[in-house]
Amino acid sequence: MTDKISPEDFDRLTDLASLELPADEAEYLRKELNNQMISIEILESIPIDAEIGTAAHGIPYDELNSAAPREDISRQDPNREEILKQAPELEDGYIVVPDISYEELD
Amino acid sequence: MKTCDLPAYVIADLIKTKQVSAVEVLEDTLERICQVDGRTGQVDAPEASSEEDLSTVHAFTLVTEDYARQQAGKIDKLVKEGKNPGPLAGVPYTAKDIFTVKGIKTTAGSKILSNYxxxxxxxxVERMADAGAVMVGKVNLDEFTYGSSSESSAYKPVPRNPWDTSRVTGGSSxxxxxxxxxxxxxxxxxxxxxxxxxxxxxxxxxVGLKxxxxxxxxxxxxxxxSSLDCPGPLARNVTDAALTLQAIAGQDSRDSTSATTPVPNYLKEMEKDIRGMRIGLSEEFFRVTYFDSESMELVENPIDPQIKDAVLSTxxxxxxxxxDIVMDVPLPHTKYGVPTYFVISRVEASSNLLRYDGVKYGYRxxxxxxxxxxxxxxxxxxxFGVEPKLRMLMGIYLSAAQFDKGYYDLALKAxxxxxxxxxxxxxxxxxxHLDALLTPTAPSTAFSIGSVYGDSVMMAYSDQLTATTNHAGIPGLSFPVGFDNENLPIGAQVLGPDYSEGVLLRIARAYEKVTEKEDWRNKRPPILSKNGN
Structure with a gap:
């Protein structure tokens, strides 16, 4: 049986996920993903009534169980220093970000 | 009996009536941790191999002794001053290392957050503190909660089951x-x-309450x-689960999906009787259905007959x-629970994992x-370990326009x-018109460490009887109903309509009371007697 996720697809996926992987780990992950796809394909056999909508949430939200959105007010977090301290590289209170790669468009 | 073995409601009562102090209970608990837990989980540490490693529990990633002593001291001070220390006064508890606690390491069992x-x-966590509970530490989990055995944590050694330390604890909590x-x-x-x-x-x-x-x-x-995650309590008895839910439930302005529905008094609800309640049993929950990659066929396997017998006895x-027990209740889409979970949870996980970048915080x-x-x-x-990688890659595969085969839409319909x-x-x-459905919690009892881990499909099917609850958003409560012939615990769960936690607690409490004289209720994890407890 042909794998759903080919080595080329897999390379594209690792690029989108920003993952650098050793070859043996990549092969294991691709094999597991294809095994999972066999399980996922069972969904194609569900008899779906045209009236069935999609559910992004299990329980419904309405005025009986949901609060009105709170006011959109910005607040300064009192722990600014603590939060910044977590960054691997800081300069003058700013987080240092390495060069951002880009491609020249024709 | 040591205070650390007492129910939470008894501990709180003893502390409030000054028969024991919160600090004494904490010290008993810390001593127990020293006796049975062994090496605390560390990132990239070796897996268990020594005799001591193989016979201890390794539940913790961090024991917060100083933090806990401060909290316990505050409770004792409140009691001394005649003030109300809260319904969980001085009760020692642990938090899965997926909950943030200010000033304390929070790792999600992942190397990527190992320095966070x-x-x-x-x-x-704030509500537990307000209720007087004392956090003794953070406990291990599958990395980012991805798994059903807790073996995928980057923090080694991974937890071992106190009933048989060669077995997994289940997961991800x-x-x-x-x-x-x-x-x-x-x-x-x-x-x-x-x-x-x-x-x-x-x-x-x-007991475990979702x-x-x-x-x-x-x-x-x-x-x-994010559309499936539910925090909840694990406890040794139903009353403690009810007390904890009472402390943590309720609307929160910082989570727009938290419900404004009033929170009932669970302790009162729990003690009502169950006469006339309609409780269903469904054949769909006595089997596991999956697509076998060897035979390429849909296979139906009955669950372990000992588990079925225990549920029927319940x-x-x-x-x-x-x-009233209602037989043959149809839930025809149960078999789609895991495939649907493979899609929805992966798409949501891949989105949630993109924030870890080595720039703002965490590992670089x-x-x-x-x-x-x-x-x-x-x-x-x-x-990232293999589980987050698998979930990210699958989530992207299922949701990126360039690969889209419509599975996400199908999963939302399922x-x-x-x-x-x-x-x-x-x-x-x-x-x-059921009040609740009674089912097994899992298709097996605890399996051996290493026997399933690595096969991500088989591991996922361990959740076939629980996953549909999360898709539907309804509550579920697992409670112990006996042991198999290898002396491993068996769990049953009751599921109910939205916000029916009170009803589920009532059923589990009624069962707990009616079986309190059963021999199996006196069993304790062998690891405790081995250590003279």
Whole structure:
């Protein structure tokens, strides 16, 4: 049986996920993903009534169980220093970000 | 009996009546941790291999002794001053290391957060403190909660089952269940996205409650599947689970999905009788259906007959108490629970995992890099384990337009059908008009460490009986109903309509009371007697 996720697809996926992987780990992950796809394909056999909508949430939200959105007010977090301290590289209170790669468009 | 083995409600009462101090209870608990837990989980540490390693629990990633002593001291001061120390006064508890606690390391069991100290606390952690509970530590879990055995944590050694340390604890709240079973804290806070509270509760012989989605705030919970995640308690008895839910439930302005629905008095609800309640049994929950990659066929396997017998015996006890047991309740979409979970949870997880980048916080590669993309690739490749990688890649595959085969849309429709299955059986005007459904929690008892881990499909099917609950958003409560012939705990779960936690607690409490004289109720994890407890 042909794998759903080919080595080329897999390379594209690792690029989108920003993952650098050793070859043996990549092969294991691709094999597991294809095994999972066999399980996922069972969904194609569900008899779906045209009236069935999609559910992004299990329980419904309405005025009986949901609060009105709170006011959109910005607040300064009192722990600014603590939060910044977590960054691997800081300069003058700013987080240092390495060069951002880009491609020249024709 | 040591105070660390007492129920939480008894501990709180003893402290409030000055028969014991919070500090004394804490010291008993810390001593127990020293006796049974062994090496605390560390990132990249070796797996268990020595005799001592193989016979200890390893529930913890961090024991917060100083933090706990401060909290316990405050409780004792309140008691001394005649002030109300709260319903969980001085009760030692653990938190799955997926909840943020201000000033304390929060790792999600991942190398990528191994150096992260949270600048804020989860709402549930604040509410536990307000109720007087004392946090003794953070407990291990599957990395980012991704798994059903707690073996995928980057923090080694991984937790081992107190009933048989060659077995897994279940997952992903495995450290929580193991700690509660071994008396290393009376309560633990866990999370349930596809069964992660109920599954380890059943494997370790504890109570585990997955509340209705939105009943408990997710603020401060490191996200897995944002439309599925539910924080909830694990405890050694139903009353403690009710007390904890009472403390943590309710609307939170910091989580817009938290429900405004009033929170009932669970302790009162729990003690009502169950006469006349309609409790269903469904054949769909006595088998596991999956697509076999060897034969390429859909295979139906019955669950372990000992588990089925234990659930039927539970139904018998409930019938004795006056409940109507309704047989053959149809839930035809149960078999789609895991495939649907493979889609929805992966798409949500991949989105949630993109924030870990080695720039703002957490691990950063020590290798050189030339630009931001290379920094991302190296950092994430080095610091995520296989489970987050699998979930990210699958989530992207299923949701990126270039690969789209419509599976996400199909999964959302399957989810609607699973929801409808439950709405139909709980509809008060429907044919079945059930108050609750009684099912096994898991298709097996605790399996051996290493026997399933690595096969991501087989591992996922361990959740087939729990995952549909999360798709539907309804509550589920797992409770111990006996042991198999290898002396491993068996769990049953009751599921009910939205916000019916009070009803589920009532059923489990009624069962607990009617079986309190049963021999199996006196069993304790062998690890405790081995250590002279």
């Amino acid at each position: 100290t949270s600048p804020y606390s989860a709402t549930v 495995g450290g929580s269940a193991a700690a509660v079973a071994a008396g290393e804290g009376a309560i633990s806070l866990g999370t349930d996205t596809g069964g992660s509270i109920r599954h380890p509760a059943s494997f370790c012989g504890t 509340p209705t989605y939105g009943r408990v705030s997710r603020y401060g919970l490191i996200a897995f599947g 139904a018998g006890f409930l019938a004795q108490l006056g409940a 590669t020590a290798e050189s890099f030339t630009d931001l993309r290379e920094l991302y690739r190296k950092t994430r490749g080095e610091a 989810r609607a059908l699973m929801r409808k299955d439950f709405e139909d059986i709980f509809d008060p005007r429907g044919k079945y």
